[in-house]
Amino acid sequence: MIETMFGSLYAMLMSPHMMGLMLLAVAIGLVVGVTPGIGGRLSIALAIPFVFGMEMIPGAVFLLTMHAVNGTSGQISSIMFGVPGDGDDAATTIDGYPMAKKGEAGRALGASVTASGIGGIVGAVVFAIMIPVLEPVVMAFSPAEFFLLALLGITFIAFLAGREQIFKGLIVGLFGMMLATVGTDPNTGTPRFAGDFLFLWDGVSLITAVLALFAIPEMIALAVKGGSISSVSRETASYSYRQLFEGVMEVPRHWWLALRTSVIGAVVGMIPGLGSSAAAWFCYGHAVQTSKTPERFGKGAVEGVIAPETGSNAREGGALLPTLFFGIPASSGMAVLMGAFLILGIQPGPTMITERLDLVWTLIWALVVGNLIAVTFLLFIMRWVALLTFVNGAMLVPFIVVMAVTGSYVSEGQWQNLVVLVVLSVVGYGLLRFNWPRAPFVIGIVLGKIAEESLHKALELWGLSFFTRPLSLVLIGLIVATIGYAVYRNIKPRTAGAQRAVTP
Amino acid sequence: MTRTATCMSLAGGLAATAIAMPALAQNGADYFKGKTVTYIVATSAGGGYDLYGRLVAEYMQRYLPGSTFVVRNLPGARHLVGANTIFASRADGLTIGTFNTGLIYNQLVGLPGIKFDLAKMSWIGKATTEPRAIVMAQQSPIKTFADLQATKQPVNFATSGIGSANYVETTMLTSALKLPAKVLTGYNGNTDQLAMRRGEVGGTIGSRSSFEQFVQNGYGRFIAQIGGKDPNVPQLRDLVKDPAALSLIALVQSQGDIARLTAGPPGIPPAVLDALREAYRNALDDKELQEKAAKLERPVEPGYGDEVLKAVITALNQPPETIALLTQALKKK
Structure with missing residues (x-):
């Protein structure tokens, strides 16, 4: 076991061919990740013609690395310009972009890149540890648990919105859930709030909604305000490698949080059916909920950058588990990866662990090494990238709006999404202008759909008795505790404030 | 002298005809020189339809010299967006694509969202059978x-x-x-x-x-x-006797027989359509394509042109009882 474990690492590091392929894969993965609207799935689908001539292990390492580092570069535009490339990057935007506005883009980037790397590596470790218990863990989660998990995620809204804004947060969250009902009714199969518009039958495009709520409003605000994204001038921000390094050091400073969110991300990734954006949001919600000073979130708290980034990269390690050992891919990206593995002659299934342990370890190491290469490379170039936040808005805004519009179109290739983009941008700018929280919206739209579909399935399977499944009871306990805690925290300062109002 | 001249002109004429014949046949293929063909896949990238689509496009391009095939993913509304787009595109042979054969059911029952008539489409071929x-x-x-x-x-x-x-x-x-x-x-x-x-x-x-x-x-x-050839698994049609059920099984089987199809909008000029069908046939006969498909564990059992069209029309001609059953199945709940 140990011999195979380190033997495969040694073989990988010592082969110039493998390392060259990994460098190439990291470069491609990072470029795809930084472009909004196209995901890792597309990059693998396009790489398939090139895989035919490849050997099994180098080919698998190439594809997995390319897929795994995708999320590492995705957050760059979220932090720099408030333009999330995807639903999970949107979680990073909430605190990353305010940091950039404060002139701390370097710190935010340093923290997020390091967090991604750590998340990816912890994900690989979780992968290795979980192999023996994969079966019971994956089997424990059925639609009943999906519903309760989604519900738990939705209750995080109470924390995200902050103390004074809890009602505003709920309204925005419900608006998101309302938009999640647009599409095809899972119960009857008929179009719901979609009419004859075929592009709405699959629901409102998540990427479009996220771009409209975050990117466009921020750009309008920047254009109105004038100046650059960073409100602090370049000189006072003392922008240098030092700031970047400070960001890197934030991750070990918050190591306990980073570890927890990595594990959450990996476990969510392991369970097929929860959707890829859920991991980052669970982790973000967890960070806010467990923070002693939740009011800092949304205004540039570095934990708000670390949590979703660790989560979304750790997810890849988790998602690889059922893909390799059950032959059941945990996400659409993994489904394409599995198809490509078949070309290479890899037969995913339970025999992998007994017959192809060397390959399994090589893949685990590929996740680790690939993430390390990506982090080193990004940290090296970040210094220059972060300078863009000091560029005058008049020069920056047009580029970014074009980027957002392209992202919205490319993701599904339908022009009608541009209309949705404009309409929701108005809503988004309104929320920004009047200082309403926007994060609950994305939680609503991401988790609302999962909640509805899984509730429906659970009711059909078990009727109302699904609440009494053992794991369901645990989750219900968590939900009740979360709500109770939110209520308690909301009441406490208010009574203190009221007393103060009476006493003077 | 005159005789020689006649002979020569005759020979020349024959030669000219001999040259003209393949030129005429090649006309369709020549048409694609320097042109770009858009191959629409009605799902997002990755997955079976995309895979077959990309394979077919890559090899059709090879057999239509000078052409460029571009795969465009148009997902949405369970293949309806893709199929509607193919149907509505210009009938110049430069837009073709693939979608789920199951849309035959949608058309049979007249489900909403359909803006196509499968019987009128220009059928190019099908890549496999999906029992x-x-x-x-x-x-x-x-x-x-x-x-x-x-x-x-x-x-x-x-x-x-x-x-x-x-x-x-x-x-x-x-x-x-x-x-x-x-x-x-x-x-x-x-x-x-x-x-x-x-x-x-x-x-x-x-x-x-x-x-x-x-x-x-x-x-x-x-x-x-x-359908299917596995001798160890019984055929469903051998296990039932009810004629209504048997006709439904036949309908399902006909769907399976025309899987991973390629079609274009109605009214593609015959010469151009023939060239497309010819290129499709050559592409699927190509050993390299077959090897690639085998590596992906994707079977290749091609069918071509009119044969596919006939199968589609047969599937669309269902007795009222079957349609009633279908409608009932879709309205249930």
Whole structure:
């Protein structure tokens, strides 16, 4: 076991061919990740013609690395310009972009890149540890648990919105859930709030909604305000490698949080059916909920950058588990990866662990090494990238709006999404202008759909008795505790404030 | 002198005809020189349709010298967006594509969102056959089709969204065969396999190829198949006697026979369509394409042009009883 474990690492590091392929894969993965609207799935689908001539292990390492580092570069535009490339990057935007506005883009980037790397590596470790218990863990989660998990995620809204804004947060969250009902009714199969518009039958495009709520409003605000994204001038921000390094050091400073969110991300990734954006949001919600000073979130708290980034990269390690050992891919990206593995002659299934342990370890190491290469490379170039936040808005805004519009179109290739983009941008700018929280919206739209579909399935399977499944009871306990805690925290300062109002 | 001249002119004429003949035949292929053909795939990148689409496009380009094939993914509304777009595109042979054969059901029942008539499309070919199978979870007590018929407790059957071909076939077959099934929806992608492993559903009816690995891994078993050549699994048509059920099974089988199709909008000029069909035939006969498909565990059993058109028209000509059954299956709930 140990011999195979380190033997495969040694073989990988010592082969110039493998390392060259990994460098190439990291470069491609990072470029795809930084472009909004196209995901890792597309990059693998396009790489398939090139895989035919490849050997099994180098080919698998190439594809997995390319897929795994995708999320590492995705957050760059979220932090720099408030333009999330995807639903999970949107979680990073909430605190990353305010940091950039404060002139701390370097710190935010340093923290997020390091967090991604750590998340990816912890994900690989979780992968290795979980192999023996994969079966019971994956089997424990059925639609009943999906519903309760989604519900738990939705209750995080109470924390995200902050103390004074809890009602505003709920309204925005419900608006998101309302938009999640647009599409095809899972119960009857008929179009719901979609009419004859075929592009709405699959629901409102998540990427479009996220771009409209975050990117466009921020750009309008920047254009109105004038100046650059960073409100602090370049000189006072003392922008240098030092700031970047400070960001890197934030991750070990918050190591306990980073570890927890990595594990959450990996476990969510392991369970097929929860959707890829859920991991980052669970982790973000967890960070806010467990923070002693939740009011800092949304205004540039570095934990708000670390949590979703660790989560979304750790997810890849988790998602690889059922893909390799059950032959059941945990996400659409993994489904394409599995198809490509078949070309290479890899037969995913339970025999992998007994017959192809060397390959399994090589893949685990590929996740680790690939993430390390990506982090080193990004940290090296970040210094220059972060300078863009000091560029005058008049020069920056047009580029970014074009980027957002392209992202919205490319993701599904339908022009009608541009209309949705404009309409929701108005809503988004309104929320920004009047200082309403926007994060609950994305939680609503991401988790609302999962909640509805899984509730429906659970009711059909078990009727109302699904609440009494053992794991369901645990989750219900968590939900009740979360709500109770939110209520308690909301009441406490208010009574203190009221007393103060009476006493003077 | 005159004779020689006549002879020469005759020979020249013959030669000219000899040259002109292949030129005429090549006319269609020449048309594609320097042109770009858009191949629409009605799903997002990755997955079976995309895979077959990209293979077909790559090799058709090879057999239409000077042409460039571009694959465009147009997902949405369960292949309707892609199929509608192909149907509405200009009939110049420069837009073709692939979508789910199951749209035949949509057209038969007249479901909303259809802006095409499959009988009028320019059919180019189909890449394979997708036999259907009834799969039961390993831990299920049901080991044979007779067990399934005899069981008293309703068995949960997983399907993807309502209105999908998978759902239509499952509801239709289970009700026509009077199987004690409860059809559950919303199991998209491979989540049905996981649900069978968890034991929350007993089985499903789907494309056999999607479950080949699942069964090989020992997680389930095939108890009957519709089409397909596996001698160890009984054919569903041999297990039932009811004529209405048999006609439904035939309909499902005809769907399976024209899987992974390629078609263009109605009215492509005959010469151009012939060139496309010829290129399609050459592409699917290409050893390299077949090897690649084999590596991907994707079977190739091609069918061409009019033969596919005929199959589509046959499938669209269903007796009123079958349509009634279909409508009932779709309206149920």
